[in-house]
Amino acid sequence: MKSLLLFIGCLLLSLQVSAGETVQENPSGSCGENCKWEINLTTQELSIGLADSGVTTGSIQDYPRTWRDGDTTTTAPWRDYINNVKSLTINEGITSIGAWAFEDMNIKTAQLPGTLTTIKDGAFHSCNLNSLDIPDSVTSIGAWAISHTKIKELILPENLETIGGYAFGGNNKLTDKVVIVPESVTQLPESAFYSEYGQTEVTQIICSSNLMEKCKKAAAKTGASVMEYTKMPNGRFQVGNNLYLSLSDMQIGHVFTPKRIYTVQEAERASKKTGNRVIIRYR
Numbered sequence: 001m002k003s004l005l006l007f008i009g010c011l012l013l014s015l016q017v018s019a020g021e022t023v024q025e026n027p028s029g030s031c032g033e034n035c036k037w038e039i040n041l042t043t044q045e046l047s048i049g050l051a052d053s054g055v056t057t058g059s060i061q062d063y064p065r066t067w068r069d070g071d072t073t074t075t076a077p078w079r080d081y082i083n084n085v086k087s088l089t090i091n092e093g094i095t096s097i098g099a100w101a102f103e104d105m106n107i108k109t110a111q112l113p114g115t116l117t118t119i120k121d122g123a124f125h126s127c128n129l130n131s132l133d134i135p136d137s138v139t140s141i142g143a144w145a146i147s148h149t150k151i152k153e154l155i156l157p158e159n160l161e162t163i164g165g166y167a168f169g170g171n172n173k174l175t176d177k178v179v180i181v182p183e184s185v186t187q188l189p190e191s192a193f194y195s196e197y198g199q200t201e202v203t204q205i206i207c208s209s210n211l212m213e214k215c216k217k218a219a220a221k222t223g224a225s226v227m228e229y230t231k232m233p234n235g236r237f238q239v240g241n242n243l244y245l246s247l248s249d250m251q252i253g254h255v256f257t258p259k260r261i262y263t264v265q266e267a268e269r270a271s272k273k274t275g276n277r278v279i280i281r282y283r
Contacts, residue, residue: 029077032098034058039081046078046107049091057115059096065103065122076101090116097123099142108150112138119145121164130173139184141167147195154179154202155251162187168202169195177201180251181215183208183231190217193224206239206250 028038035058036051050058063076078085088102088110095115100122102110108130114137121142124132129149134141136157143164146154152175154168160182168179169191179202181188188211193202206227207215219226229239229250236256237244243257244250 027077027081031077032059032061035060035094037078039078039085041081041084044084044086045089046081046085046087047089047091048094050093055093057093057095060090060094060098060101062098062120063100063103065100065125079105082106087111096120099123100125102127118142121145122147124149143167144169147171148197149173152176155248156180156182156185158182158247159184161185163189163192165189165191166195168193170197172201174201176251176253177203178251178253179205180229180247181205181207181211182247183210185211188214188218190214190221192218194218194221 096118148170
């Protein structure tokens with residue numbers, strides 16, 4: 001009987017302690033057309049995806065920034081947890097990131113989906129990003145969209161068409177200071193790589209012939225040099241005397257050096273003369 005009473009007493013005490021504890025739920029909500037968000041407070045990750053399994057696309061709405069003249073603003077709901085978010089994952093199906101959506105956030109890494117086509121004005125402005133892999137599906141990057149971040153590498157997507165003013169300005173942590181502008185780009189303002197608060201660290205801009213005049217203006221604005229690349233009939237790219245297999249190789253400086261092509265007879269003579277075996281590889 002005493003054992004039973006002791007057990008009941010311990011159970012009641014446990015219930016009282018539990019009742020006094022506050023369990024913090026992960027915050028979540030809607031963020032635009034067919035769009036939902038949730039923050040995992042344990043992993044400090046902000047996840048954004050489709051609101052319903054029955055839809056195939058969605059978009060993150062605009063969150064107009066606070067301007068100095070006091071215009072009305074709409075604050076993104078995750079800004080209430082600015083110190084609780086270190087990473088961002090945007091899931092497949094989201095096609096657009098709204099204006100100023102992640103401005104000033106402490107996000108260090110971001111994963112973007114292959115369905116994304118548009119990054120609007122100021123989307124990642126002054127965000128603490130260390131890296132950002134922009135998918136090739138993106139065709140439009142707005143003004144100030146990826147400016148004043150801490151990204152170490154700036155690789156523009158191969159299908160990019162329009163770039164806004166100051167879009168990449170102020171990224172002074174870049175390790176690779178060379179930027180390749182894809183031949184698909186049609187809109188390139190002279191301020192694309194410039195910051196009104198200080199020039200970006202881009203030292204060289206490489207463009208296709210159809211963009212050279214615009215690139216020269218953009219380079220002059222930042223004090224960078226400019227070079228032209230030529231796309232060869234075989235799909236390779238040439239810059240000066242260097243040959244690259246792709247725009248990506250050009251960005252990382254991976255020069256393609258074709259080896260001497262020998263005929264079978266040349267290979268046999270070389271083998272006899274040197275006593276070494278000559279291997280012929282076909283590309």
